[in-house]
Amino acid sequence: xxxxxxxxxxxxxxxxxxxxxxxxxxxxxxxxxxxxxxxxxxxxxxxxxxxxxxxxxxxxxxxxxxxxxxxxxxxxxxxxxxxxxxxxxxxxxxxxxxxxxxxxxxxxxxxxxxxxxxxxxxxxxxxxxxxxxxxxxxxxxxxxxxxxxxxxx
Amino acid sequence: xxxxxxxxxxxxxxxxxxxxxxxxxxxxxxxxxxxxxxxxxxxxxxxxxxxxxxxxxxxxxxxxxxxxxxxxxxxxxxxxxxxxxxxxxxxxxxxxxxxxxxxxxxxxxxxxxxxxxxxxxxxxxxxxxxxxxxxxxxxxxxxxxxxxxxxxxxxxxxxxxxxxxxx
Numbered sequence: 404x405x406x407x408x409x410x411x412x413x414x415x416x417x418x419x420x421x422x423x424x425x426x427x428x429x430x431x432x433x434x435x436x437x438x439x440x441x442x443x444x445x446x447x448x449x450x451x452x453x454x455x456x457x458x459x460x461x462x463x464x465x466x467x468x469x470x471x472x473x474x475x476x477x478x479x480x481x482x483x484x485x486x487x488x489x490x491x492x493x494x495x496x497x498x499x500x501x502x503x504x505x506x507x508x509x510x511x512x513x514x515x516x517x518x519x520x521x522x523x524x525x526x527x528x529x530x531x532x533x534x535x536x537x538x539x540x541x542x543x544x545x546x547x548x549x550x551x552x553x554x555x556x
Numbered sequence: 557x558x559x560x561x562x563x564x565x566x567x568x569x570x571x572x573x574x575x576x577x578x579x580x581x582x583x584x585x586x587x588x589x590x591x592x593x594x595x596x597x598x599x600x601x602x603x604x605x606x607x608x609x610x611x612x613x614x615x616x617x618x619x620x621x622x623x624x625x626x627x628x629x630x631x632x633x634x635x636x637x638x639x640x641x642x643x644x645x646x647x648x649x650x651x652x653x654x655x656x657x658x659x660x661x662x663x664x665x666x667x668x669x670x671x672x673x674x675x676x677x678x679x680x681x682x683x684x685x686x687x688x689x690x691x692x693x694x695x696x697x698x699x700x701x702x703x704x705x706x707x708x709x710x711x712x713x714x715x716x717x718x719x720x721x722x723x
Binding site for chain 2: 408409411415419420423424425427428435437452454457
């Protein structure tokens with residue numbers, strides 16, 4: 404078998420994969436064919452995600468503000484020590500809670516954990532509001548709590 | 557027609573290399589099939605995993621998340637059954653080299669992200685040097701399959717042979 408034939412085989416497989424991939428996502432209404440483009444895919448390219456260690460470092464340095472994007476009920480049940488609660492849906496009315504915070508202050512936004520998107524969506528709103536140093540702690544409340552780091556109720 | 561280990565089920569006629577090649581194909585193909593499943597079920601999560609490498613934009617990430625899992629699945633299955641084994645080996649080599657460069661680049665840039673290789677769970681183990689070494693091993697295996705004159709036994713050939721015998 405020549406290398407040319409090998410290339411043809413590879414091209415055939417690529418063509419089949421393209422057809423299969425688009426057919427599957429079309430049939431299941433996912434990816435490009437999802438009814439609404441989920442926020443993370445649009446947002447993640449421009450938003451920095453930080454790990455637990457980085458979040459802990461920022462917390463210990465006291466040079467950042469943690470913003471909790473969860474519902475108030477969840478926030479009251481427990482949150483990262485010193486965090487400010489701005490539920491995503493209440494951003495319009497509660498953004499004043501960050502009124503005294505400098506626009507270049509490091510804001511670390513989190514929600515429950517990897518399964519939620521509200522931290523990402525809230526960080527978009529914060530960026531749109533003029534905050535320039537916004538990061539998302541994707542592991543969120545669950546990862547923070549599991550690590551035994553400081554919390555309060 | 558030579559059909560490797562399935563030829564009349566005579567084990568003495570089996571070149572040892574055929575078995576090794578077949579096992580290598582099943583291993584590599586199986587690995588890619590497994591790797592594709594989680595990505596296929598949730599293209600959005602895979603697109604997010606790609607975005608975390610901060611190399612491409614959302615549209616290209618989604619395009620990759622649409623096509624790449626299918627390509628992994630097709631190549632994996634084809635390699636296992638012995639359909640276009642060289643074409644598969646070529647594609648797997650290209651993909652593995654690409655993945656390795658991407659992981660190395662992310663490590664170099666200090667990104668603390670999960671690989672997105674087998675699971676889309678962001679809390680999965682983070683990329684590290686071990687991942688690169690694993691990929692290098694797989695690259696060697698796929699290159700060996702690509703240039704090996706003996707492509708091992710084909711399950712398709714077995715099927716064809718059985719049909720021939722029944723006529």
